[in-house]
Amino acid sequence: MLKNDITVEICGTSGDGTIAAGGLLNEAMSRAGFSVIAYDSYPSEIRGFGRCVTKSRFGLEQMLAFSDKVDVLISLNDSQSYSRTPFLAKNAVVLFDNKPLAKVKEGGSIAAHVGPDANLFGVPLINLALEAGAVRKGKNLAALGAFVALFGLDPDFFRPVITNKFKTKGAEVIETNIKIFDAGFNSTLNNYGEQAVEALFAPVKNKNKGKILVSGNAAIAKGALDAGLELYFGYPITPATPIMEIMAKELPLKGGKFQLMEDEIASIGAVIGGSYAGKRAMTATSGPGLALMAEMISLGVMTEIPAVIIDAQRAGPSTGIPTKTEQSDLHAAVFGGPGDSPRIVIAPTNVKECYEYIVKSLQLAEKYQTPVIMLTDCFLNNRVENVLLPEKSSDQMKDCNIYPDNSEKGNYKRYKITESGISPRAVPGMEGFVFSSTGLEHTNDGKPADTPQIHMEMNEKRHRKILNALNDLPEPEEFSTEKLLDLGLITWGSSVGAALEATLKAQKKGLKVGMLKVPAIYPYHSDHISNFMNRCQEILIPELNFTGQLANLIGHLHKKVVLRLNQTTGEPILVCDIINRVEDILAKINK
Amino acid sequence: MKTSGKALAEKVKQIKESDMLSIRSESLPTWCPGCGYFGIQQGLNNAIQQLGLSHHKIVNVTGIGCAGRYAFFNDAYGLHVVHGRLLPVATGVKMANPELTVFAVGGDGDGLAIGAGHLPHMVRRNVNVNYMLFDNSTFGLTKGQISPTSPIGTVSKASPSGNVDTPLNATLMALSYGATFVARLYAGDPKHNTAIIKEGIKHEGFSIFHFYSSCVTFDKVYKTWNNLKDNVHPLPPTYDHANLKHAIDHVLEDDFSMGIIYKND
Numbered sequence: 055m056l057k058n059d060i061t062v063e064i065c066g067t068s069g070d071g072t073i074a075a076g077g078l079l080n081e082a083m084s085r086a087g088f089s090v091i092a093y094d095s096y097p098s099e100i101r102g103f104g105r106c107v108t109k110s111r112f113g114l115e116q117m118l119a120f121s122d123k124v125d126v127l128i129s130l131n132d133s134q135s136y137s138r139t140p141f142l143a144k145n146a147v148v149l150f151d152n153k154p155l156a157k158v159k160e161g162g163s164i165a166a167h168v169g170p171d172a173n174l175f176g177v178p179l180i181n182l183a184l185e186a187g188a189v190r191k192g193k194n195l196a197a198l199g200a201f202v203a204l205f206g207l208d209p210d211f212f213r214p215v216i217t218n219k220f221k222t223k224g225a226e227v228i229e230t231n232i233k234i235f236d237a238g239f240n241s242t243l244n245n246y247g248e249q250a251v252e253a254l255f256a257p258v259k260n261k262n263k264g265k266i267l268v269s270g271n272a273a274i275a276k277g278a279l280d281a282g283l284e285l286y287f288g289y290p291i292t293p294a295t296p297i298m299e300i301m302a303k304e305l306p307l308k309g310g311k312f313q314l315m316e317d318e319i320a321s322i323g324a325v326i327g328g329s330y331a332g333k334r335a336m337t338a339t340s341g342p343g344l345a346l347m348a349e350m351i352s353l354g355v356m357t358e359i360p361a362v363i364i365d366a367q368r369a370g371p372s373t374g375i376p377t378k379t380e381q382s383d384l385h386a387a388v389f390g391g392p393g394d395s396p397r398i399v400i401a402p403t404n405v406k407e408c409y410e411y412i413v414k415s416l417q418l419a420e421k422y423q424t425p426v427i428m429l430t431d432c433f434l435n436n437r438v439e440n441v442l443l444p445e446k447s448s449d450q451m452k453d454c455n456i457y458p459d460n461s462e463k464g465n466y467k468r469y470k471i472t473e474s475g476i477s478p479r480a481v482p483g484m485e486g487f488v489f490s491s492t493g494l495e496h497t498n499d500g501k502p503a504d505t506p507q508i509h510m511e512m513n514e515k516r517h518r519k520i521l522n523a524l525n526d527l528p529e530p531e532e533f534s535t536e537k538l539l540d541l542g543l544i545t546w547g548s549s550v551g552a553a554l555e556a557t558l559k560a561q562k563k564g565l566k567v568g569m570l571k572v573p574a575i576y577p578y579h580s581d582h583i584s585n586f587m588n589r590c591q592e593i594l595i596p597e598l599n600f601t602g603q604l605a606n607l608i609g610h611l612h613k614k615v616v617l618r619l620n621q622t623t624g625e626p627i628l629v630c631d632i633i634n635r636v637e638d639i640l641a642k643i644n645k
Numbered sequence: 646m647k648t649s650g651k652a653l654a655e656k657v658k659q660i661k662e663s664d665m666l667s668i669r670s671e672s673l674p675t676w677c678p679g680c681g682y683f684g685i686q687q688g689l690n691n692a693i694q695q696l697g698l699s700h701h702k703i704v705n706v707t708g709i710g711c712a713g714r715y716a717f718f719n720d721a722y723g724l725h726v727v728h729g730r731l732l733p734v735a736t737g738v739k740m741a742n743p744e745l746t747v748f749a750v751g752g753d754g755d756g757l758a759i760g761a762g763h764l765p766h767m768v769r770r771n772v773n774v775n776y777m778l779f780d781n782s783t784f785g786l787t788k789g790q791i792s793p794t795s796p797i798g799t800v801s802k803a804s805p806s807g808n809v810d811t812p813l814n815a816t817l818m819a820l821s822y823g824a825t826f827v828a829r830l831y832a833g834d835p836k837h838n839t840a841i842i843k844e845g846i847k848h849e850g851f852s853i854f855h856f857y858s859s860c861v862t863f864d865k866v867y868k869t870w871n872n873l874k875d876n877v878h879p880l881p882p883t884y885d886h887a888n889l890k891h892a893i894d895h896v897l898e899d900d901f902s903m904g905i906i907y908k909n910d
Contacts (some may be wrong), residue, residue: 285737285740316763320736323736324733326734327737327738327741328740330734330738331745333741350727353726482704482738483702487701490722492725494725502714
């Protein structure tokens with residue numbers, strides 16, 4: 055049967071080259087013209103016995119999420135891989151090493167764990183690697199060769215990708231790896247014949263011109279660089295570290311400055327200092343780092359200094375599970391810190407938006423003189439998609455600061471009360487505009503003040519300013535076919551893809567289901583959201599946290615209690631989980 | 646000898662007419678009368694004036710505590726931040742615009758308790774920031790608790806039976822971290838301090854000025870004006886401030902010598 059897309063998993067332990075093989079596969083399939091969406095799941099230890107799984111979905115059209123089932127499982131280590139067998143689709147293809155070096159215990163082979171419908175293909179992966187003159191680790195390339203042969207793909211899409219991957223390691227290494235890949239390819243072709251697996255795909259039309267295969271992290275870094283970022287301060291933390299590493303390499307080449315700091319407090323402190331002095335500055339962190347930054351973010355709110363913070367959420371609380379995904383920092387992002395400290399919080403939902411929203415965040419921070427937190431999560435930061443990113447433009451680089459008028463020279467009030475809440479901001483070095491800023495409540499010229507009137511006036515100004523930013527924030531996007539709905543889904547961040555796929559499937563079945571994507575977390579478009587809610591009998595908010603943090607934030611807008619689908623598995627939410635819940639709810643409504 | 650009222654008025658008039666006070670902001674310091682910080686501020690003001698620094702190209706990043714209020718008392722850009730984090734913020738300011746002269750101003754609680762972790766890294770980065778560490782061994786703004794530099798035995802509301810924790814020595818810390826400009830100065834000697842502050846501002850890299858000051862309100866026993874005055878003295882004539890080992894040996898033995906302890910250009 056021809057399919058529009060297939061899902062491939064490669065599974066092994068740390069050190070098996072699992073993630074590397076997945077990377078090569080994604081890159082080659084992207085070159086071959088497929089749409090790609092991929093995500094790795096790996097343990098926190100660098101070397102150990104943890105399970106590594108790369109999951110890739112290859113399709114003819116742009117895909118929104120992962121499929122629930124796995125069509126192809128490539129096992130680099132059977133003792134790890136058999137845990138994946140419950141996720142196999144009917145008639146799945148399982149590729150495994152049929153001549154491992156060690157004696158296999160009874161039940162040790164994956165062959166013993168799959169259903170009778172599975173198509174098993176044994177290939178002597180380790181032997182092929184050894185014969186090609188490599189160590190056993192080379193089996194990952196033999197497996198790729200076997201995959202290409204089984205599916206009748208063109209190996210010429212793979213060879214240049216392999217060459218590129220090993221280009222820094224010299225001609226000999228490249229040659230050996232190509233040799234292993236070819237050995238896997240030829241051996242499989244000889245044993246199983248040409249295109250052993252019935253063609254899964256309709257012919258591919260290469261629509262990938264201009265697209266790049268990029269992770270959420272890389273898209274964020276690229277967006278910030280294209281937006282003319284000038285300063286980056288950071289501290290390593292999973293899963294945000296790659297953003298910092300790209301900045302360390304790229305930012306100095308573009309005339310900016312990168313500085314590794316001693317902790318997250320220092321990182322955000324330096325961002326505040328740099329922005330105060332008039333430069334475009336940012337940092338990226340995860341939940342534990344965001345917690346440390348809370349006081350400084352609040353300072354940014356009080357002193358009205360721009361700052362952009364990426365929070366790449368991971369499973370919490372505390373150190374939690376560093377390499378697993380979760381959307382559980384929403385409350386910390388919106389409310390974290392002392393006092394009422396309104397700031398902007400936005401959440402991209404896919405790799406392309408990672409690029410677009412970081413550009414927006416940097417501009418909003420300047421225009422509204424405020425910290426902006428961009429909430430991503432492990433699943434979004436680490437997942438790769440082949441996407442068409444916008445061209446770098448002068449619009450992205452535009453200075454969005456609002457500076458004081460020359461007439462204010464000599465009598466400048468930094469925190470002048472205005473209707474919009476925005477007070478024109480001078481920066482150090484400007485003559486005639488000297489002022490002081492403080493985390494203390496202050497008068498309109500930045501001097502400490504504690505009168506009831508000033509505190510109320512300033513609190514109002516700060517909140518008014520952030521509410522006004524709503525005009526510049528990405529609006530909710532609705533996916534409904536009808537005006538009145540039985541069930542409306544509302545969701546955010548990385549869960550949007552799965553929720554949308556579930557919605558479209560439900561709509562295809564004729565169910566009255568719609569979906570609203572909410573990209574602006576704070577401030578949020580309450581009119582828009584409540585309008586949608588009021589057209590739905592029930593509202594379901596699926597999200598990857600235990601308490602339903604978006605539901606807690608916006609649930610009050612609905613006339614009824616909103617329903618929640620809260621999941622904390624550490625893994626992305628599945629389309630089937632949402633569909634099952636949707637059908638349960640509809641069954642109750644229609645009873 | 647007491648100055649007569651008339652003579653004092655004349656002196657104030659003279660000072661006001663000169664541009665010595667031009668860097669002072671319209672906000673008068675809120676420090677207690679007799680506070681050592683006035684003396685520190687005087688030395689700093691003189692240095693700024695003598696170097697002819699433009700006020701709009703000065704940024705004072707200050708911490709929380711009595712010293713932190715300095716941001717409001719100078720006619721320059723001031724950024725009064727959260728407790729203990731003035732050094733990272735100053736790093737950002739200076740890296741953003743190297744043309745600015747950046748002062749980080751904070752007390753001993755701010756810089757040696759909550760913010761002590763930033764000092765070694767500021768030294769490692771060696772960003773050209775001038776750190777004015779006002780050390781009066783007191784948490785003054787919270788009404789007189791012991792600080793990390795309080796002597797053993799100090800009785801306060803936070804140490805009713807007397808302090809038992811070993812005091813820190815910020816000068817020694819800075820030396821051991823590898824700071825390239827370390828000065829120890831006495832708040833009561835602005836004239837002497839002016840020249841040294843000027844030298845530190847001109848130093849390309851991080852400079853730390855460890856000021857010994859009194860807290861006239863809460864410390865009536867240890868760092869009082871009288872005790873400080875009796876103990877402080879200049880560095881010995883043979884002192885070689887280019888020799889780190891020499892400097893460390895000296896500081897280990899002598900707590901009260903004032904001047905440029907170490908300088909490496």
